[in-house]
Amino acid sequence: MNTQFTEPVTRAVCANALRVLAMDAVQTANSGHPGMPMGMADIAETLWRHHLRHDPSDPAWLDRDRFVLSNGHGSMLLYALLHLSGYALPMDELKRFRQLHSRTPGHPEIGVTPGVETTTGPLGQGLANAVGMALAEKLLAQEFNRPGHTIVDHRTYVFLGDGCLMEGISHEACSLAGTWGLRKLVAFYDDNGISIDGDVAGWFTDDTPSRFEAYGWTVVRDVDGHDTQALDRAMATALDADKPVLVCCRTTIGQGSPNRAGTADVHGAPLGADEIAKTRAALGWHDEPFVIPQPVQQAWSAVARGTRLNAAWQRSFTAYAAAHPELAAEFLRRQARDAAPAPSTEAALSAAGAAAEGARAAVATRKASQDTLQFIGPATPELLGGSADLTGSNLTDWRGHRPLLGKGTGNHVHYGVREFAMSAVMNGLALHGGYRPFGGTFLAFSDYARNGIRMSSLMKLPVVYVFTHDSIGLGEDGPTHQPVEQASSLRLIPGVDVWRPGDATETVVAWREALRRVDGPSCLLLTRQALPHAGNATPRLESIGRGGYVLRRPADEQVVLLASGSELGVAIAAADLLAARGIAARIVSMPCMDVFERQEAAYRRDVIPRHLPRLAIEAGCTALWWKLVGEEGDVVGIDRFGESAPAGALFELFGITADAVADRARALVRRAAAADPASSCRPADSSALSHQES
Template identity: 60%
Template sequence: MSAVAQSLTDPATRRMADALRMLAIDAVEAAKSGHPGMPLGMAEIAVALWDRHLKHNPRNPAWPDRDRFILSNGHGSMLLYGLLHLTGYDLPIDELKRFRQLHSKTPGHPEVGVTPGVETTTGPLGQGLANGVGMALAEALLAREFNRPGQRIVDHRTYVFAGDGCLMEGVSHEAASLAGTLKLDKLTVLYDDNGISIDGHVAQWFADDTPARFAAYGWHVVRDVDGHDVDAVDRALHAARASDRPTLICCRTVIGQGAPSKAGTHDVHGAPLGADEVERTRRALGWTYPPFVIPDEVRARFDANERGAAAEADWRARFDAYRKRYPGEAAEFERRTQGGLPAHWHDTVHALLRDADVAGESVATRKASQKAIAALARSLPEMLGGSADLTGSNLTDWPGAVEVRVDGENDGDNKNNDSHGLRGGNYLHYGVREFGMSAAMNGIALHRGYLPFGGTFLTFSDYSRNALRMAALMKTRAIFVFTHDSIGLGEDGPTHQAVEHAASLRLIPGLDVWRPCDTVETARAWISAVERDGPSCLLLSRQNLPFVTRSAAQIADIARGAYVLRDWAADSAHQQPVRIVLIATGSEVALALDAVAPLAAAGIAARVVSMPSTSVFDRQPREWRDAVLPPDVRRVAIEAGVRAFWRQYVGLEGGVVGIDTFGESAPAAALFEYFKLNTQALVDEARRVAHGGR
């Protein structure tokens, strides 16, 4: 072992770190795959945090006021699994033996909902840190909203382990800058500064002055901490607790610490040590136990059940006292942290759909969305909106929204006597940080207590795509609002005009994508997104769209993703007209409706199907799908986007009117005509398909 490791003068504490090392080594060796280097290098850091600071209860991993722990460098998952197992979570040793195996509770990277005690799914580097920013933000805002003088029911911290890879990824820069600006003082990141990544020594491609960079973000930085000295890390954690800013603790470590020939090299990063090196490591550590065997005295030191139960019991006693004094606030806190909807939710839904229908407005769906947000926010105080510096375009704010600010930027008393530098509110300006915003929203949603939504242009969904994918993988209850959904954006040109984006987002499993055609469909999309236990995307127009009249039954059917908006109609001179189904979304629904009359005049009876959400429609029973899209009737789809996506609905014999090139800079109306996204093009394609391609 290196000299730094010998600075651990307490043999019992050193034994705890070595237990984590050996569990990681044994599990990776059994799986014949994995990343042992980080668990070996961060073992002492983990002991310092989990044994001396982390507030958690293994018997109840979800109690609201627990500290949150995030392994942003998720490839080192065995460090977390070892901690969860040893501290008392429902993660038996047999699951560690099944590391990386099918349907085990120990997948290759930590997955929320799979392993008890895992707070977020990590692996795509940097996003765990950004999730942590969202969690710390949720804690700060909940404390502002619910704490009262002498009554602190929200008072926990967020801890993140991160490595060089996390800090190279751009999303960590976005998130760290936001955290510093918002003074999220209960956020602490422990940086595993070992100088190694998969390709080797990072000095050749990562020479940042990381402490100076975080100091420039407004963080409190603790430099040059010996990451193999539990007492040194402990002191740094105490310093973080005393700071009024987020803290970065820079821990100097040796990757693979304890492995005699591989420590300090990239060889130990992402591959098993091998039988010979494992045996040499056992001897070097003085670890005489067989694989997966931990001595009782070490288990006893790790066991957090008793102190965890005591911490939760203390909180519940304080919450009971809070409930007696503030019964309404207590009930609201419980509802929101449990993810429930208010008792009057059905009345809200009815009123929102009724008002949108009665108003009959022909407005842009981004404007219809803003009206829906305003109505929902009156019933859902947990709504936490925002935008990536496009509020005036995305229209994600609403009358009565209160901007989240830091102290000194607005007036008002701090009625809750909280130490946060953050002022309360329900609308956040994320700045030009689409990826950071989306990843932070995932953290807010995972924390619970708020329903986050945030906006940007649809074309910029590319910037945040991996966070959208992670939202779908984790089933986070977050709503991503994407406006300016097509070439209808107009004069800003092809750099800003979405073409492939709707189809691309629909390909992400578990992500509900809505592209509504008017105010009523927009209201229904919002309702479905709020009700869903998972993420949703709303794709909204810049340009005004005509209002569509519907029956009450049709309004109800919108929730099924696709429905018959106009049924067969034909010239009376044709006794047995040819039939065809026109499928449309968003702004193109109006074009499909306009095509019905000229097709009827040509003896073709058209059914118009509005399909605002292919994702939702695909989940419907076969009977519904066949009733909406009769299998024996040919189909034509129209959407201002790439055509290939629609082949699954129209088949090879069907037709698609769309756009397979980038756009142009011109007014929207001129663009729709130039690209032949118009009623005549749809009529021509429908006639061709209806007559067998002739």
């Protein structure tokens, strides 16, 4: 081990510290991507040592600059930066790169590593998250800054590569960033010309600078990504721009490696001991693996500078709070990641619930959702809604909303036809803090947003997705627009709460639970067609919040009908038909299977008794319902694509009518009675059945 460091601590030496840490960690793990960290080391040194405003001793400082590694496979670059800057990420964690329960996972994960702002890996989504963060900064600054008191004033920086730009989400999100004029967003493009398959010239020939100029970005072209003076000039341009900025940096992947630099071989595999030794010699680095000389460590440390910047901001905020105490309190309330809804929001939700129960009107749940927004929108300043060009169909606006158009500000976002970007931008808004974002589209198009929804759940972000036109009930638009598998598909994502309310009251509760939730996303699946109010004399608001509850519990019950959404009304009508034939049916409403399954076992058994035959009804794929009805039960649903026809004709075609459900329920009762003539599910009045049925 070399304990005497005699070389001057130049910027090149500091960048080389990043390179050696990256190649050593990947080699030790025998897994990872050393090429990008080695290629972007000089860019990282320029940004992190000379421009980034952050405090390693307080990673959650509210006015810090945000840094997003969109090309997240190069995670060792970020881990090396965090370690060297002074975050609580010791060298032992770098040695455990990609190992079980380490704080240095294969791709950056928020909540695992201090200083990581978002979970990245799926290419392009980090860039879109950064757009959301920059939008949050802009809107918060407009809302809270006052003359003489600037408490929101930071930038969002992004590293990205060819893969991020090939992904279509980059177009969606960067087009929005230009339209919104997000001048504090700065992206550094690692233009190394290499991806996993090799030289990208065979499949990526876009004129990227012109593309971004067309979006309305400032583009800094042809920057030598290994020339610190050129990088300094590019930074000066970026900091002076009045638009979002793309800095196009020509780099060599694996810079420093004598035999692997500039090739796909260094993209996603260890260099090997021999090549690492040669690289160390080429870089003039004489220390053993994972050894950073103290002078280099000191040159990298951002603790003292970060503490000063943070303390200066705290003094500014103290002055702001003295001048504007109510604004300061509201700012802090909204920045808390685990904040419950404000009392004003809870009061608005209670009023919305009372209105829905009082009206007992037949209404489409998408309209019931908008009716709820009429209450909670004005009462919830952090609510930031939107739609992917379907505002008039999703009904995501409310009276008094302020549309966000062009470079202006507002609290209702027109995302355009950009479902994927909408989901990822909302993730960025939630990550930044200060807003509770929600966005809408048709349920069938949740597939466009699906990976963003998955990332919402992976990061435990309280994003609300409003998905309308939730079944064949949308009718004539046909199978391209009729969701069949989407409800079940969303339920399969761990941590997502999928709410499919059956009337206006359940819709209010779905909103209430989504806004109360702080540890993950919620999806609200809403109808185009009007649904009857379930109409029950007993209080329902708290029962609904448990995800599943008994709506009707008759004496001498013989069968259980479970339903969600529009099929709740079908179940009620079927139960009435059964009652006329002497068969008493319990009705269980299941607005959120995910929440119901988190209830204690005793409650679940009380709601869905095992001794009774069970029939589930949902206008969608049947598979997930079998776990609730059991092998002896039955499911009425749709396991094929729909057709173009009026909604009523489609429900008839697929057997999702009161008559058809009643017939299926009678068959279940008959089968259960035949299996055990003495059981409690035997009809009370056997004369109501035919000789064979009894």
